[in-house]
Amino acid sequence: MLKFVSLVGGLLLSASAxxxxxxxxxxxxxxxxxxxxxxxTYVVNFWATWCAPCVKExxxxxxxxxxxxxxxxxxLLVSLDYASQLEKKVKPFVKQRGLKSxxxxxxxxxxxxxxxxxxxxxxxxxxxTLIINNKxxxxxxxEQELSQAELTAALQKFQK
Amino acid sequence: xxxxxxxxxxxxxxxxxxFIARPTADGYKVGDKATDFKLKNIDGKMxxxxxxxxxxxxxxxxxxxxxxxxxxxxxxxxxxxxxxAPKGYPVVAxxxxxxxxxxxxxxxxxxxxxxxxxxxVDESQQVARTYGATRTPHLYVLTRKGNDFVVSxxxxxxxxxxxxxxxxxxxxxxAMTEILAGKPATTNSTKAIGCTIKWKxx
Numbered sequence: 279m280l281k282f283v284s285l286v287g288g289l290l291l292s293a294s295a296x297x298x299x300x301x302x303x304x305x306x307x308x309x310x311x312x313x314x315x316x317x318x319t320y321v322v323n324f325w326a327t328w329c330a331p332c333v334k335e336x337x338x339x340x341x342x343x344x345x346x347x348x349x350x351x352x353x354l355l356v357s358l359d360y361a362s363q364l365e366k367k368v369k370p371f372v373k374q375r376g377l378k379s380x381x382x383x384x385x386x387x388x389x390x391x392x393x394x395x396x397x398x399x400x401x402x403x404x405x406x407t408l409i410i411n412n413k414x415x416x417x418x419x420x421e422q423e424l425s426q427a428e429l430t431a432a433l434q435k436f437q438k
Numbered sequence: 439x440x441x442x443x444x445x446x447x448x449x450x451x452x453x454x455x456x457f458i459a460r461p462t463a464d465g466y467k468v469g470d471k472a473t474d475f476k477l478k479n480i481d482g483k484m485x486x487x488x489x490x491x492x493x494x495x496x497x498x499x500x501x502x503x504x505x506x507x508x509x510x511x512x513x514x515x516x517x518x519x520x521x522x523a524p525k526g527y528p529v530v531a532x533x534x535x536x537x538x539x540x541x542x543x544x545x546x547x548x549x550x551x552x553x554x555x556x557x558x559v560d561e562s563q564q565v566a567r568t569y570g571a572t573r574t575p576h577l578y579v580l581t582r583k584g585n586d587f588v589v590s591x592x593x594x595x596x597x598x599x600x601x602x603x604x605x606x607x608x609x610x611x612x613a614m615t616e617i618l619a620g621k622p623a624t625t626n627s628t629k630a631i632g633c634t635i636k637w638k639x640x
Binding site: 331358360389393394400422 | 634
């Protein structure tokens with residue numbers, strides 16, 4: 279048992295030592311993940327390395343994650359960079375910025391095929407942030423750049 | 439209590455006015471009449487929809503110099519004009535970005551573009567707000583009905599921003615085929631990713 283624990287621990291440590299990985303997902307994967315019947319509040323930020331306001335607000339999401347560590351809050355950063363840019367742009371960006379939140383790359387070429395299924399209110403401008411809690415059926419969306427204060431206030435409504 | 443009555447009624451009126459002041463819709467929907475505008479072109483001349491008497495309609499596209507998606511679609515917008523201007527639907531490009539936020543979108547930078555269609559500056563950003571444009575590129579097809587222009591299509595150009603060669607569905611061209619045949623577009627509203635319009639900071 280001890281051996282097992284140290285093995286798992288060692289694996290986890292080495293994984294973090296290698297830095298954050300970026301999983302490439304298709305829309306149905308993301309949809310399933312966000313539909314899970316969990317009491318964890320998901321803060322899902324859609325961004326891209328080429329999107330200046332997105333890059334500007336990313337530290338706010340990182341701070342939010344750190345401030346809510348140990349609470350039932352999960353920050354997901356979903357990159358809408360092209361999958362062809364994964365190694366060239368996205369991974370180096372994540373490493374350089376030292377992003378600790380989970381980063382996914384949504385590999386879909388036609389936004390019209392999935393955007394309405396995610397949220398009908400989203401017109402397609404980046405950044406876009408979705409906060410959901412499936413247990414309490416709460417949902418909030420923001421098609422704009424969020425300041426640290428706005429983001430904290432938005433999450434607080436889910437934590438009452 | 440009596441003393442409080444005017445206060446309460448004041449609050450009530452305030453509450454009521456906040457409902458009235460709220461805009462009823464966020465920009466145009468398909469079927470809405472588009473109000474004309476008068477915006478400055480990169481040649482210094484003012485352009486309105488009413489100017490071109492021969493136009494059967496317009497392909498109005500909110501775009502800019504700086505957004506990677508606008509850049510990716512630039513040649514495809516040029517092609518749309520080449521294809522549909524002879525059929526009576528020329529492109530009108532409008533740049534709504536505040537150059538204070540996006541320096542590459544200044545009037546001088548816009549003037550470096552050599553398009554066969556107008557490239558207008560929406561300095562007050564009022565046209566973008568009226569249309570309900572949120573991103574670049576964001577495209578609207580307008581069809582002439584008498585002296586009016588009616589919104590016939592809103593949305594994406596096609597289904598692959600990265601590579602024009604990999605496009606499977608040309609959304610706006612499919613809509614144009616039907617519109618040119620005098621029919622409403624089957625798919626008249628589509629979504630695309632784009633850069634947020636760089637609104638003036640209050």
